[in-house]
Amino acid sequence: MTDVIAFFPGQGAQQVGMLSDLAESFPVIRDTFNEASDALGFDVWSLVQDGPADRLNQTANTQPALLSASVAIWRALQESAPAMQVTAAAGHSLGEYSALVAADAVDFAAAVALVRRRGELMEAAVPAGQGGMAAVLGLNDDDIRSVCADASVAGIVEPANFNAPGQIVIAGEQAGIEKAIELAKAAGAKRALPLAVSGPFHSSLMRQAAESFADDLSAIAWRAPKFPVYHNVSNAPSTLEEIPQHLLEQLYSPVNWTGAVAAIRGCADLAVECGPGKVISGLNKRIDKTLATVTTGDSSAFQAAVERIQEA
Numbered sequence: 001m002t003d004v005i006a007f008f009p010g011q012g013a014q015q016v017g018m019l020s021d022l023a024e025s026f027p028v029i030r031d032t033f034n035e036a037s038d039a040l041g042f043d044v045w046s047l048v049q050d051g052p053a054d055r056l057n058q059t060a061n062t063q064p065a066l067l068s069a070s071v072a073i074w075r076a077l078q079e080s081a082p083a084m085q086v087t088a089a090a091g092h093s094l095g096e097y098s099a100l101v102a103a104d105a106v107d108f109a110a111a112v113a114l115v116r117r118r119g120e121l122m123e124a125a126v127p128a129g130q131g132g133m134a135a136v137l138g139l140n141d142d143d144i145r146s147v148c149a150d151a152s153v154a155g156i157v158e159p160a161n162f163n164a165p166g167q168i169v170i171a172g173e174q175a176g177i178e179k180a181i182e183l184a185k186a187a188g189a190k191r192a193l194p195l196a197v198s199g200p201f202h203s204s205l206m207r208q209a210a211e212s213f214a215d216d217l218s219a220i221a222w223r224a225p226k227f228p229v230y231h232n233v234s235n236a237p238s239t240l241e242e243i244p245q246h247l248l249e250q251l252y253s254p255v256n257w258t259g260a261v262a263a264i265r266g267c268a269d270l271a272v273e274c275g276p277g278k279v280i281s282g283l284n285k286r287i288d289k290t291l292a293t294v295t296t297g298d299s300s301a302f303q304a305a306v307e308r309i310q311e312a
Helices: 020-025 027-040 044-050 059-080 095-102 108-125 141-151 174-186 204-218 240-252 257-267 279-287 299-311
Strands: 002-008 084-091 131-137 157-164 167-173 191-194 270-273 292-295
Touching (some): 002 095, 027 059, 059 095, 059 108, 095 240, 141 157, 204 240, 270 299
Antiparallel strands (some): 131 167, 131 191, 157 167
16 A cells, blocks of 8 residues: 545635546546536536636635535546555645545535535625735745734734745735735735735634534534544644534634644655645645655646556
8 A cells, every 4th residue: 555645725726627638537527526516506517617717716616616626536546546545634725625525524515515605604704805815925924923913003914824934825804915015025025915815714804704604514414534634723633523613713713734734744755636736736845845745637647646656
């Protein structure tokens, strides 16, 4: 058996047309999307393949579409690399739900409906135009915390994603974001720019969404994961009873991806990014160059990943 760490991407990895080539070779891809469509009552595959991009990028659509894509790739990978033994998994924000499906902690159909609801609540938590996020490059964690504290005189603004050393995302009210961008540049940031997202995710402004989401999480029949899933809020696996609370806290707490990779690093020397795109592998190179992370988002990358797993 080949030990691997499984990583699952979050919102931002989606693109119109994703998985089209993989679907030609693996019927399980379309089967997975059909299952999602049945759970949601609309054609998720058509949304992913035909868009338009602005509809796919709506948070309430992105989340079930990306979960479906990641789980579809996971299932195809299981078929193609039976020697793969997952020793641990983690997902970036939304990707944590993909990881839990892969670990058989929750049924896929239930998870798809759950993240659809999650996306709707996240979109509704803050009126359009009143909140947002920005990426800051070139400052360390303490610098970012200081910038956010100083900028909070203009409006709420907080660290939201510690994606990699020197690559951090902030979230908050629009005025706070604008002030933080100004202060970050003055503090020596290489870049500081607003992101095209619909809300201030992973900030305290999402607490309202979390309050509404609590009942949805408690209604799910959770199971003990078949392998450890490292949660964003703790950078550690949780007990069965802790899963809903950790997912709830994740809505309004920062995603510490740097910490997640450091915590999970000792579980294997090879990691697989199960999902479209190369966001996770790109971050991992900045965090720990000794952890090889292979991608699976298209046919050539998928085949290379399978070969790497078989060789390991």
